[in-house]
Amino acid sequence: MTESSTNPWKTVRQSVVKMLSDVFCVSQDVVALSIEKPPDSALGDLASTIAFSLAKERKNSPVAIVNELLPKLEAVAAEDPLIKEVKTKGPYVNIFLDHGKMAELTVGSVLKYAGTYGRSEEFKNQRALIESPAVNPSKPWHIGHARNAILGDTLCNILDWVGYDAVRLDYINDLGLQIAQLIWKLMQVEEDGDDTKYDHYLGHLYVQVQETFDNSESVQEEIREVSRKLEDLESPEAKLSAKMVTRCLKAQCETSYRLGIYHDYQVWESAIAHCGILEIAQKMMLESDNIIRLDEGEKAGCIVADLSVIDEFKDMKDPYKILFRSDGTRTYTGADVALQLWKFGIIDDPFKYSIFEKQPNDQTVMRTDLQGKKGNLGKFDIVMNVIGSRQAHPQKMVYTILDILGYSKESDNSHHIAYEFVGLENVDFSGRHGTWIGYTTDDVLDKATELARVEVEKRNPDENDAFKNNVANQVAIGAVRYFMLNASPDRQITFRWNEALDFNGDAAPYIQYSHARAQRIMEKAEGESVSNLDLTILSGDAEFELVKAIAQFPEELLEVARSLKKNVWGTSFTSNRITAYAYGLANLFSKFYDSCPVLKAEPDVRASRLALVSAFKMTIANCLIVLGIPVVNRM
């Protein structure tokens, strides 16, 4: 019996690498780099281009090198049960795996690990903090905010699956200009009596304020006054603001929960302003030679970071980045640096916490609260901020200043998970101008649910409403999440209804459907006892292609985690790699489904195919869970 593995593909790969390394007398690292997937499975399951790199130093043609060693290669391969044969084609070494043994290893492993298949420990004992989506508590989420939230949530899932202790943080800016504008307005309008969702109500109110604001200097002055009063927590303005922000945030959370997105912590700007963290940070900064209070020039009185100590910025005309203004107040960069120091545990946790609310997943989300209890978030090894790529420069400033302060390791471990914005045809989303109206995340989910409901109705006319509504909801959520994740984050999206809500082809319902089909087969065979299960008879092409894909799931998640590397503009997160994997896996199951009858097959074949269906079902379900796409049994 073949051993089981939490990562079957890695097991196979290592086996192949070792073989090639021995035969070609090259280190395993070098061989590993030469391994690739052949473009066509008729050319093998794995291939190596090692001969190309050896040609020069061995003064021989790649083809000759390969042919010379072929007999030895064949002899070694014969020893390994996982390898069926090795062939050469030109300079390529093509490796063909043993179908039966692969099936046994893979299916056996999945059935053994079940709900944890795909989890690995490469990044264990490390803590990751993910901040997302940080929407101002003054408006409903528009579809661009959903992109942030869905990317952040899925990133967190992936980090969790590869071994990190991953914590979800949201940042609530309850002291911004937008809040002051709304408070100014709210202090003069009647309390709303209608049942408009509160974040939507505020969003519309905010659009109204803009016109007044732009056309009246006296109004601008009044709002600035409100802004000042908000900093005094005992003022009526601040008290109204606390109420408004809480109510708005709860309304926004409803949207978040619809998408299956939950948080562990919220850090509020008002808490940052009053808990003492800024004073601590300022003192710490001034102890550094590179953070100084300027005495003269345009920026006299400001506390600034001297960027010229960093090579990249040494030629700047004005290398001083302001952290605290001449009136002593913080800039965004200043506060961000303080917060980043807190995230890494460099500043001891200065916050007090209270429960914001209990979420539908039964977990409570904690908020920073000046009236709360002392807490300790602890240290994090890596910090990821999911923010639009427009903020690449400000984010880079924060990380650079960490470096200047002497925390270069923490700077390296600070990641800006950058994504491009979602736009409409010819229009940007703007809170000010109300271009989000009609494109809120709630609107999109509602519309998606409505369309899904029509499709569910067509296929399940006899089911009850509860069933139809539930499935429509699951399909809608899946479609929206998949749409956001399947677009490479560094690509701008133009939101078009027919694309976002297309339920055919490369989309979530296809994947959910493949799971439902597998589920159906399993239901029909439920309770059957199997003796002498022989997985090695799963050797047909459709079966083998499915087995191979299942084997690669753990490695796919790891590859995404490993490729979270810093670039000039931010850290790339290839969420689309997992959606593509899920689609490919579902596609191979569809092909298997069409060409390999399960329930009608001969008893021994039937038993092994049932095991394969079960392994597929577990793998695709785990993959959907990572993507946050609902797993559907019937649709």
Added chain:
RNA sequence: GGGCGCGUUGUCUAGUCUGGAUAGGGCGCCAGCCUUCGAAGUUGGAUGUCGCAGGUUCGAAUCCUGCCGCGCCCGCCA
């Protein structure tokens, strides 16, 4: 002015970091497959100067240089 990202078929896009075998998909279009585990499925077909021009290499969508188009960023703002 400086910097960053994007440019692949009618259309949307994967692949680019780490060069390798006929550039994969989806939608749309054309022609098949439901008395057989659910057709939200599947099989086959047509459609490409990988923005342009050079260069490096045995080999370039991928690396280098220059250019073009689109978007974005460079405040004691927020």
